Amino acid sequence: MAQTIEHFMKQSLFTFIISLREFLANKLNQYNTTLLYVITVKIAFVIVVGGINLFVELTEILKTETPATYDTAITDYVISYRRPGLTSYFKFMTNVGDVYGYLIVLGVFLLISLLVFKCWKYVVQATLILALATISNMVLKRFIDRARPGIEHLISVETLSYPSGHAMSAMAFYGFLIFLVTKFNIQKVMKYVLMITLITIILSIGISRVYLEVHFPSDIAGGFIAGFIWVVFCVLVFDLIELFKKDPQT
Template sequence: MRNKQKLQLLCVTLGFIIFLGLATGVFLQSEWVSEVNHFGQQLIQNRSPIADTFFTHVTQLGSVTFTSLVTLLLSLFLLFQRQYRLFLFLVVNIIISAGFITQLVKHIIKNPRPVTQLIPEHGYSFPSGHTMVSILLYGTLIILIRLYIKNTWLKNIMQLLFLSLIVIIPISRIYINVHYPSDILAGLALGYSLLMLSRYIFNIGEHT
């Protein structure tokens, strides 16, 4: 096994460990989780009219409607290109990981959402579905960009754009107070690990 693969495996393992630690802490209602949540909320929820408008719009980029449309268009593109392995890679990431696994964990942990939300949300809080979708969908797009885009300048710009969404969308969920920081951290850790595991299973490399 090459050093790069060993590092990726280490990161995947670390991601699962972080997720399990957070899930255990939330399920047991540990004090350290409350402290992490309080610190994150104090850091991010500095409200202003401009920030309210920005984050309430940005958070829609991780919504079911928007991500379903992106997934559909991307699926059609991959099928048209006869890239069936990449199509299955996308389907597993979005439908199974971001969809089924996220909902399964939510109904196991059953953690209620914060109250006084800027945008009303229902259902359980842990982990953040928007965060899972963000890292799995936009992370998949980053991987596909590396495969399809040859122009270095364009490739870097697009990667930076999607990486920014992976960061900003989860932050928006804390800002509008529909998720705790622990939900976001768990979504990032689990989403990253599932994305990298899926990439390994489907053998998606730089030159697929």
């Protein structure tokens, strides 16, 4: 449960940044557009650096005995709710966070982008973030070299354990979709429904890896942190690109 609380804290921080940027846009944009982006860049930089530091600290803690106690307690708590219906649900959600799941979601997202929003750049951006998260996850796994839990897995796995690729990709990809939802000109009720749905998907994919006993909870925490870093960093880069497109002299 600690990882869930930690994720909500990060999501709340992310929502706060978006709200802050919108507030600054309303109050300052008429006076100085550059000032808005300077402030946003500084905030995003602090979050990225803070996120990296948090990830490094968590990785260092893995070398001690502390994580084992929490990992065992949380895993036991999660699997205590194991039921046939929940097992089917979490197997489905773990597939949603796999290659074919993302291909289907990207295909649907592409159709919506072209038919409704008449814009395909968001699909390219989401695909780029997903690719960056996937590639960096493979590098981190090999560098940290943490083995999977030594218990019976409910599904087949082959790669290393930390950080969780499913958690990292889910946070990066669906986290970016949450950011896009805040930008889309749609009804507030629909925005909230979409955001809650996406948050549920992220959490479900993360929990599914513990429920199916293929990851330690600390793997999920590390994956969520690393994925969140990619979201903030890429959103910052995309916004700066848009700024320079509008005004190359900025």
